[in-house]
Amino acid sequence: MRNFVIITSFISFIAFSGVSGCEKQPDTSTICKNNPELCSDLHADSWCRYEKSELIRKRYKLKFIESPSGKQIYQQLLNLEKYNQCIELAAGVQHILHPERTNDRIRAFGLSAQSLSQLQDTTKNSQDLYLAFYHWTRFNDMEAEKVVLAAHKAQQIDDILLLSQIASYFQKFDAYQSNLIYLEVLDISDEDNFNPDWLLGLSNNYQKLNDLELTYLLSRANVLMTKQNVSEEKMLALIYGDETLQSFLDRQAEELVDVIEDGEFSTSAIKKRLLRSPPTR
Structure with a gap:
């Protein structure tokens, strides 16, 4: 049997046979009881409950994978990061009646930081x-x-998160190229995977390109999706106080939100509007 110690660097692995991919995953208490090596570096109390549970479940799943993919290791890095950040804060909270709980969190913070560092070193290059x-x-x-x-x-x-990050990267020096990539992101978006901040990225790009109508449209769509408060006076000023144009763009923003949430942006008429050439300065 190969040994795989998930808390360090994915180099060792304990593989068990006879586990079906369809088998229901046990709860985290059962996982830790039957697989103590997956939980021994974690704290015991209820702080960071979500982060700890996610890390345990992902470790348990990886335990039965002989050769984890890069994406699976990437997810493990993210889970370790989230747990480490949470337990760092918890370690700073002094428990007066049970100081051993504080000590346990400090121990867990140190071990998880070491695990994260080792995994980062292993995956470098x-x-x-x-x-x-x-x-x-x-x-x-x-x-x-x-x-x-x-x-x-x-x-x-074709990963939406990676594409959005690349769009953000190009935003620093090539607004037009950034827009094209953001539109790729919208092509594969739906209600479940969409981040409204991407609309702000597009809006900022259109402003750099001096297309204030689309700057307004994308900003309005973001407001519709996030329910954020906004200065209507400043919004209207973007389009020089043209209230007739504002009504038209508001309807367009509603249409944009609908097609994004329905996963139909790639075939929508409004996509063509967003692909138009930047205005001449």
């Missing part, structure tokens, strides 16, 4: 898209950036 994406976005690793951008240039990326 990986050519896997997801692991390169992690090192680019976390450490500004230029070699990892090249891997991700080359994959995008070769049209090998």
Whole structure:
């Protein structure tokens, strides 16, 4: 049997046979009782309940995978990060009646930080898209950036999170290219996976391109999706106080929200509007 210690670097692995992929996963208490090596570095009390549970479940799932994919390791890195950040805060809370609980959290913070560091070191210089994406976005690793951008240039990326990050990257120096990538993101968006902040990214780009009508339209769509309060006076000022145009753009924004939530943006008429050439300055 191969040994796989998930709390460190994915180098060792304990594989058990006879586990069906359709089998219902046990609760975290049962997982820890039957697989103590998956939980021994974690704290015992109820702080960071969600982060700890997610980490345990993902570790348990990975235990039965002989060769985890880059995406699965990437998810494990994210889970470790979230747990480590949460338990760091919890470790700073002093428990007066039970100081051993504080000590346990401090221990868990130290061990999870070590586990995270080891996994980061193990995955550095990986050519896997997801692991390169992690090192680019976390450490500004230029070699990892090249891997991700080359994959995008070769049209090998269909992950919405990765595409949105690349769109954000181009936003710094090429608003038009950033828009094209954001529109790729909208093509594969629906109500469940869409982040309204992407509309603000598009809106900022259109403002840089001096297309204030689309700046307004995208900002309005963001407001509709997030229910955020906004200065209507400033919104109207974007289109020079033209209330007739405002009514038209408000309807367009509602249409945009509908097609995004229905997952129909790629075939919508409003996509063509967003693809129009920037106005001449």
